[in-house]
Amino acid sequence: MSKVYITDTLTKEKVPLEPIEPGIVKMYVCGPTVYNYIHIGNARPMVVFDAFRRFLEFIGYKVVMVQNFTDIDDKIINEAKEWGVDWKTVADTFIAEYFHDAHLLGVRAANFHPRTTDFVDDIVNAVQKIIKNGYGYVAANGDVYFSVRKLADYGKLSGKNPDDLRAGARVDVNELKRDPIDFVLWKSAKPGEPTWQSPWCAGRPGWHIECSVMSQKLLGDMFDIHGGGEDLIFPHHEDEIAQSEALTGKPPAKYWMHNGMIIVRGDKMSKSLGNTFLLREAVRRYGKDGVKLFLLSKHYRSPIEFSDDLLDDNSKAALRVHAALNRFREKYPYPLVPKEDEEMKGMIQRFTEALSDDFNTPVALSVIFDALRELNKSMDSGNDERALKMYHLIKRVFGPILGIFDTESPKKSESSAVSTNLDVLIKSLIEVRNEFRKAKQFELADKIRNVLSESGVKLFDTPEGTKYEIIEQERKMEG
Numbered sequence: 001m002s003k004v005y006i007t008d009t010l011t012k013e014k015v016p017l018e019p020i021e022p023g024i025v026k027m028y029v030c031g032p033t034v035y036n037y038i039h040i041g042n043a044r045p046m047v048v049f050d051a052f053r054r055f056l057e058f059i060g061y062k063v064v065m066v067q068n069f070t071d072i073d074d075k076i077i078n079e080a081k082e083w084g085v086d087w088k089t090v091a092d093t094f095i096a097e098y099f100h101d102a103h104l105l106g107v108r109a110a111n112f113h114p115r116t117t118d119f120v121d122d123i124v125n126a127v128q129k130i131i132k133n134g135y136g137y138v139a140a141n142g143d144v145y146f147s148v149r150k151l152a153d154y155g156k157l158s159g160k161n162p163d164d165l166r167a168g169a170r171v172d173v174n175e176l177k178r179d180p181i182d183f184v185l186w187k188s189a190k191p192g193e194p195t196w197q198s199p200w201c202a203g204r205p206g207w208h209i210e211c212s213v214m215s216q217k218l219l220g221d222m223f224d225i226h227g228g229g230e231d232l233i234f235p236h237h238e239d240e241i242a243q244s245e246a247l248t249g250k251p252p253a254k255y256w257m258h259n260g261m262i263i264v265r266g267d268k269m270s271k272s273l274g275n276t277f278l279l280r281e282a283v284r285r286y287g288k289d290g291v292k293l294f295l296l297s298k299h300y301r302s303p304i305e306f307s308d309d310l311l312d313d314n315s316k317a318a319l320r321v322h323a324a325l326n327r328f329r330e331k332y333p334y335p336l337v338p339k340e341d342e343e344m345k346g347m348i349q350r351f352t353e354a355l356s357d358d359f360n361t362p363v364a365l366s367v368i369f370d371a372l373r374e375l376n377k378s379m380d381s382g383n384d385e386r387a388l389k390m391y392h393l394i395k396r397v398f399g400p401i402l403g404i405f406d407t408e409s410p411k412k413s414e415s416s417a418v419s420t421n422l423d424v425l426i427k428s429l430i431e432v433r434n435e436f437r438k439a440k441q442f443e444l445a446d447k448i449r450n451v452l453s454e455s456g457v458k459l460f461d462t463p464e465g466t467k468y469e470i471i472e473q474e475r476k477m478e479g
């Protein structure tokens with residue numbers, strides 16, 4: 001089995017992946033809080049860790065993967081209140097929508113998809129143990145907090161220093177915590193909120209404890225890789241380490257892997273900031289493989305600036321691959337298996353080496369595009385034998401490892417025709433608005449902006465011109 005290197009967030013070094021149990025990689029990836037449709041930022045860890053898992057399987061590992069759903073949280077409760085339904089209806093709805101989107105994107109389900117509220121008994125037991133071990137305390141109102149100062153090396157994952165955090169912390173007059181940087185393990189409910197029984201008060205788990213408990217329950221005290229977006233390093237993963245050390249004396253995972261953020265004009269794309277581009281809309285406009293190439297064409301730890309143009313370029317690249325695969329299959333509808341020759345071996349080796357080097361997908365993709373060029377050349381020159389080899393590499397070896405090119409390219413369906421027309425329509429309105437602005441007829445220009453905004457189309461004036469985004473279209477359509 002070839003050696004795989006990954007960048008471990010804890011040591012900040014590229015280290016060889018040496019699983020605790022040889023041959024098996026146990027991986028836990030933090031999943032979404034389910035109160036809305038997922039956006040293209042949430043899709044990044046889904047795509048990256050799914051592809052990483054496929055790659056590990058390709059080189060011979062067994063992989064056990066867990067991805068949780070946070071199904072109770074203030075934001076879920078607030079949405080439920082707004083819509084006049086209970087929290088569970090909101091959570092169930094967006095878990096169903098999550099699976100719809102994962103399927104659309106060709107992201108395989110994890111082995112386990114635990115939900116927080118299915119583990120409340122275990123969470124209560126864990127909180128009790130943390131208190132018993134001297135790391136937790138009960139506040140006057142029944143909240144339970146983790147006492148950060150009990151851990152000498154708190155902050156080691158994020159590089160944050162408890163004294164600096166303390167200096168920057170906002171201290172409430174009604175402070176229940178003994179130290180402003182303590183974090184909540186169990187929180188009491190406000191009137192009307194859903195509750196679970198506990199020895200301290202009727203309430204619900206804090207956010208961080210769920211992942212410590214579910215990962216321990218499903219993967220053991222210590223597993224191999226803990227993953228998620230880098231926005232979770234602090235406080236979520238830092239606090240998970242603190243909790244696991246308080247519970248077992250060990251950190252939860254041997255390695256930490258974090259994907260970089262999808263950025264929109266300097267901010268992280270996030271449901272709570274409302275600057276999202278829904279994954280479903282992205283797949284509709286750019287195709288599943290266009291979106292996946294967009295997410296995999298940069299190294300997983302680098303940020304990606306959200307850009308229509310970049311998505312468009314990747315969508316076109318995906319179409320070029322589909323066109324070549326289709327052309328080959330028109331001649332050979334049921335292509336069989338070619339004999340592996342030195343050229344194929346060499347390309348597989350380059351591909352594998354790239355992914356073994358901290359999962360370098362941009363380099364791996366360049367091998368796919370080399371194979372694409374050779375496929376087209378071979379078809380042009382009538383070398384069908386070599387064309388089959390290149391087809392085989394793209395369609396059956398490289399594609400499945402990255403989770404791309406496994407379905408037919410999207411046909412020009414009615415919906416994509418609608419979306420093309422919509423794009424033309426919006427761009428024409430933007431042009432008209434710019435004409436008005438040039439003529440200093442700002443009232444009319446604003447009217448266009450407002451009408452678009454009411455239809456869920458948000459305009460952004462950038463140095464490269466006016467761009468638009470369709471915001472939360474599904475919700476707008478209900479109202």
Ligand SMILES: Nc1ncnc2c1ncn2[C@@H]1O[C@H](COP(=O)(O)OP(=O)(O)OP(=O)(O)O)[C@@H](O)[C@H]1O
Binds near residue numbers: 040075229230260268
């Ligand atoms: N902009 C982003 N780029 C890359 N990954 C992201 C981005 N936003 C969230 N993630 C990742 O998506 C997963 C689900 O996160 P979560 O549901 O907290 O998303 P969110 O949009 O940030 O929501 P919220 O606004 O509620 O914090 C996590 O692994 C998180 O790190």
Ligand SMILES: [Zn+2]
Binds near residue numbers: 236
């Ligand atoms: Zn988590």
